[in-house]
Amino acid sequence: MEALEKLIVCLGKLPGIGRRSAERMATRLVREPDGLMRDLMAALHAARQHIQVCRCCGALTNDEQQPCRFCTNPSRDDTVLCVVEDPNDVAGIERSGAFNGRYHVLMGKLSPMKGEGLRHLRMQALLDRLDKEPVKEIILATSTDVEGDATASYVAEQLAARNVSISRLAFGLPVSSGIAYSDPVTLQRAIRGRNTY
C-alpha cells in the first residue's frame, strides 16, 4: 500500500519517531479518516498559514508578524541576548519569567556524531546581529548534553573577538529533586558550583 508506506516514512522523519511508532500513528490515522486524520490535516493547514519563523531571531511568530513580538517589544532589554537551540526553548525561558532580553535561535546544535555540522546553525545571523544591535551580554542557554556543551563552546569561540560578555546557564540540581536520585555528573557540577551562604 503505497499511500500508507509514504505516510509512515513521512511520520518517521519527525523528531523522536521511529518506524514502529510511525506505523502505529499511521494506522490510527487511516482508521479515523473523518476523526483524528481530518483534525490533523486542518491543524497542519492552520499552522502552516498562521505560524512562521521570525526572520530576525528564529522564534515562532504569529500571522506574519515580522520581526516577532520578542524582537519588537520596546520594553525588552536590547543589550542582552539569549542564545537557544530551538524555538521551543524560547517558550521555556519565557515561562520562567527570569529573562527580559532578546532571543537568538540557532535552529539546532552541533551533532558531529550525526554529521550535523555548523551549516545548520544560524551563527552568521548571530554575528550580523551583533554588528547592528547594542548587545553587551550573551547568555548561552543550550542543552546540557554533549552536543549542547559543544554548541556552547563553539558559539563562545566564535564570539571571543567581540566586545560582549558571555555566560552560560548554571549547572546544578533541578528544583524538587532528591540527592539520592541525582545522577553523578549533575551532583559533581552542583558541588563544584556550590553557592556560599
Added chain:
Amino acid sequence: MEALEKLIVCLGKLPGIGRRSAERMATRLVREPDGLMRDLMAALHAARQHIQVCRCCGALTNDEQQPCRFCTNPSRDDTVLCVVEDPNDVAGIERSGAFNGRYHVLMGKLSPMKGEGLRHLRMQALLDRLDKEPVKEIILATSTDVEGDATASYVAEQLAARNVSISRLAFGLPVSSGIAYSDPVTLQRAIRGRNTY
C-alpha cells in the same frame, strides 16, 4: 499561538505521543512549512483518499476495494479465522507466511484500567460473521500483555456456545533470544509449554 497549540493537541492524540513529543514534532513541522510539513500534508491527503478499513474484517484496504483482498482471495481458507487487535497485526502475521485463512480485526483490546471497554471491540461483527461464514476454527492472536490476555479470554467466552474450535498463539521464547536475558514470566510459560523431542 492558537494554531500551534491546536496542532500540538492534535499530535498528542496519536498513540504513544505525549505533550513533549507533540511540541517537538509541531515545532519541527512549522519550521519546515515547505519541507516536512508540506510532505506530511500530501501524505495524509493521499492516505485519506486511498486507504480504507475493510467493512468485513477491519484490515486496511486500498482504493475502495471492499471487502479487502484478504476477504475476497479465493485461495485463502474460509474455515479458519485469525482474530487480532489492530490492522498492523494483520501485516505482521502476513509477513510470517504461516497463516492462510481470513482475518477479523477487533480494533482495540480490553483496557479496563483505561476505561476502554467492550464497545470499541468489533465483537458483534465477529458473531455476525460466524452466522454467515463456514468458520470452524478461530485463532486468537491478541497481544501477550494483561489487556491482550483479558481480550482473548473475553472473546473465547463469547464464542463458547458456538461450534468452533478456539486456540491462542503459543507462548514461549522468541527466536534468537538468550535464556539469561529472558524475563521470568516468559521463561515460566516456555517451561510449562515445553515440547517433547
